Amino acid sequence: MLDLISIEVSNQTVSPGQIDYAETSIDAANYDRVMLLGGRAPEYLAHDPLVALVIKFFSSGKTLASICLGQLILAVAGVVKDHKFTAFSPAKPAPVVSGAHWVEPDTMATTVVNGNLITAATYEGHSEFIQHFVKTLAGNISGSNKKKSSFFVGLNL
DSSP, X not given: OEEEEEEEEOXXXXXXXXXXXXXXXXXXXXXXXXXXXXSSOHHHHOSTTHHHHHHHHHHTTOEEEXXXXXXXXXXXXXXXXXXXXXXXXXXXXXXXXXXXXXXOOSSTTOEEEETTEEEESSGGGXXXXXXXXXXXXXXXXXXXXXXXXXXXXXEEO
16 A cells, blocks of 8 residues: 655745644554655755655665655655765765765666665656555555555645
């Protein structure tokens, strides 16, 4: 099962303290993986309860995938320390300060897999990024105990 959780953000009217997290009842135990999609909103989303949820996912060994500016959320959560990662270049400083090991993207399609962490530079890497994420689904999509994935999306309106 897949849950898509979208928080609409208008860069003209919303500040970080104004976001309504309607999905605060999300229980990390009910999911096997999470994907953070970048775009304009991660700087608005890098606050609790999303940060706390990312920490729970990562500390339990679950797959955490992030693309573009989504790595800002990973940095705030402190889950990139000692891990290789890539991102859209303007997002580099925050994870590096958090102790991550920067992998310079050869192209904007670069994807880096390091343990249970999957990161990609930009949307140009969707193909490889999604391919690695789908590999984590193997063995978890059949039977009566179906697993769930959650995608957190910030939309720039």
